[in-house]
Amino acid sequence: MKLRRTLLTLAPAAALMLAGALTVTADDAPTPPAVKTMAPDFTLKSQEGKTVSLKDFRGKWVVLYFYPKDMTPGCTIEAHNFQRDQDMYTAKNAAIVGVSVDPVDSHVEFCTKENITFKLLSDVEKQVVTKYGSVQKFGQNTVAARNTFLIDPQGMIQKEFIKVDPTPHSTEVLAALGELQKK
Secondary structure: OHHHHHHHHHHHHHHHHHHHHHOOOOOOOOOOOOOOOEOOOOEEEEOOOOEEEHHHHOOOEEEEEEOOOOOOHHHHHHHHHHHHOHHHHHHOOEEEEEEEOOOHHHHHHHHHHHOOOOEEEEOOOOHHHHHOOOEEEEOOEEEEOOOEEEEOOOOEEEEEEOOOOOOOHHHHHHHHHHHHHHO
16 A cells, blocks of 8 residues: 555656656757748758758748658648648749658658658758757657748748647648738
8 A cells, every 4th residue: 555655646756757858958959040031051851862952942932841750640730731731832832841850761651651742851960950940859859849931932031930739830821921922
């Protein structure tokens, strides 16, 4: 009985410790680039095994979204919603580009399983997530933070979404893109 009481007393503390290990530690995290500044350029491999650079999209709007991990619930919802709205982005001259620290093979599996047709880029070296201040730690693992940057056809960041909710996100981005294109 004494052991059971001790375990029950420790259980909430253990849960809090575990939750603490899963929270973002931002003490030394880089900050995102500012709105109205040029988006940092990059070159990464896509799920197709091809190199893709931000400059490849000049002349188009870019929805550059960072997400933590392929095939996880929130990331799958977010990707599905972007895919669902793909035609509306195309009509607005916008490309959707996702970035995570997962390897290309993971992106291939994710895109195949979930029918994702837009570019997913692999940043295993974590250079781009760092440039965009989109790094978070989960315990000992470093993943991309769920942030999005709307980049105009000249390569300038026009809007940023930090710590987004994946479910309504594509709708929010489309609305913001429409507002920015009216200006």
